[in-house]
Amino acid sequence: MSIFYVTTAKWYVIYTYPNYEKKVRNMFSQLDITCFLPVHKVTRKWSDRKKTVEIPLFPNYIFVYADDKTKYQALNVYGVSRYVSSNGSPVTISENEIDIIKKMIVVPGMTVEQHIEAGDLVEITDGAFNGLKGIVFKKSSKSRFAVKIHGINQFVSIEVNLSSIRKYGSKL
Missing domain, CATH: 3.30.70.940 (NusG, N-terminal domain)
Structure with a gap:
């Protein structure tokens, strides 16, 4: 049995x-x-x-x-x-x-694609700006990372690789 x-x-x-x-x-x-x-x-x-x-x-x-x-x-x-x-x-x-x-995961070059859109709050995860928090926006089909300078209500931005950022909050 x-x-x-x-x-x-x-x-x-x-x-x-x-x-x-x-x-x-x-x-x-x-x-x-x-x-x-x-x-x-x-x-x-x-x-x-x-x-x-x-x-x-x-x-x-x-x-x-x-x-x-x-x-x-x-x-x-x-x-x-x-x-x-x-x-x-x-x-x-x-x-x-x-x-x-x-x-x-055994395939070389495999990455996780994050769903990051314009307006998402993100943090840079590597490089010279590691730990910097800001907002993602698109300009001319490229992703840009912006930090708001509150005192003068202006933004400064740089081009970023999406693999170097992660979401940390909801959209603005």
Whole structure:
């Protein structure tokens, strides 16, 4: 007589504290919770050196394969903020989408395309202006980054590569 177990486990998306993705992954590993943290290698440049580092492909997100019991256990790991949800229910990701991500992260030059539009509040993530916050706008089909000088109600702007910025707020 064979006994078949039907699993109710699915892939869920967890939102982590900033820069806690790897710590959460390590804690999940210690608790035998199946997870997936896609990472990619980037070269970071400091004033005195360059270094290739692995960073999460989707900052603040990690995928967890969980049933109801494991979902609750994963939520109690320090560094986990919440499950990403839609209409009050945790968002699930298909096995096929997880497999696609796994295949794509090994391709050289693969990047995540952010949905950044004119008017979005953004922060520059690398280079000489790293950490500078401002607004994205388009001019002559190029993306520009602007900082408002409030005292004189004027903007100064530079051309930016969209891979060097990230959203940090909603539109103005």
